[in-house]
Amino acid sequence: MKKMLGKNLLLTALLCLSSLALMSAPFTAALSESSAINLGYFNKLAVNGYDVMTIWRGGKPQEGDPGITFDYGGATWVFISQENRDAFAADPDAYAPQYGGYCAYAAAQGEVSDVDVFAWQIHKGKLYLNYSPRVQREWGSRIDENIEKADAIWPNPLQ
Numbered sequence: 001m002k003k004m005l006g007k008n009l010l011l012t013a014l015l016c017l018s019s020l021a022l023m024s025a026p027f028t029a030a031l032s033e034s035s036a037i038n039l040g041y042f043n044k045l046a047v048n049g050y051d052v053m054t055i056w057r058g059g060k061p062q063e064g065d066p067g068i069t070f071d072y073g074g075a076t077w078v079f080i081s082q083e084n085r086d087a088f089a090a091d092p093d094a095y096a097p098q099y100g101g102y103c104a105y106a107a108a109q110g111e112v113s114d115v116d117v118f119a120w121q122i123h124k125g126k127l128y129l130n131y132s133p134r135v136q137r138e139w140g141s142r143i144d145e146n147i148e149k150a151d152a153i154w155p156n157p158l159q
Helices: 002-023 027-032 052-056 082-090 104-108 133-141 143-153
Strands: 065-072 075-079 116-123 126-130
Touching (some): 104 126, 104 143, 116 143
Antiparallel strands (some): 065 075
16 A cells, blocks of 8 residues: 555656646747647637638628638638638738737747637737737737737747
């Protein structure tokens, strides 16, 4: 019994140390375990299947039509119309959200996080998505400083 308890304690200690090492892994390691583009968990589509052009053209994100797609950055992007698809395809670098569509605030902290597509902001001609409206407010309170931090950390895997 004591021998078994000792093995369990050793195993528990090793697991804890492994977890701590993983938690302190560099940002690029966290990104390498994720896609360069934030994909929907169930549908594996960029921006979880929302048409980013609806943000650019009116502000309210709308789910795209799975029959109208464009492949960019190793991901499939969907659109509500052929017009939106063609506009995006003409210059995807200009329209795709920054940091692969992951949370911009998390990127500034050296992390990778999912987003709420309704928590977005266009700033100086670039689209930024955030985890939640609360995080978006935090991001926006020091947006230029946060962008500078995220730009310095983000490996820009699409280029």
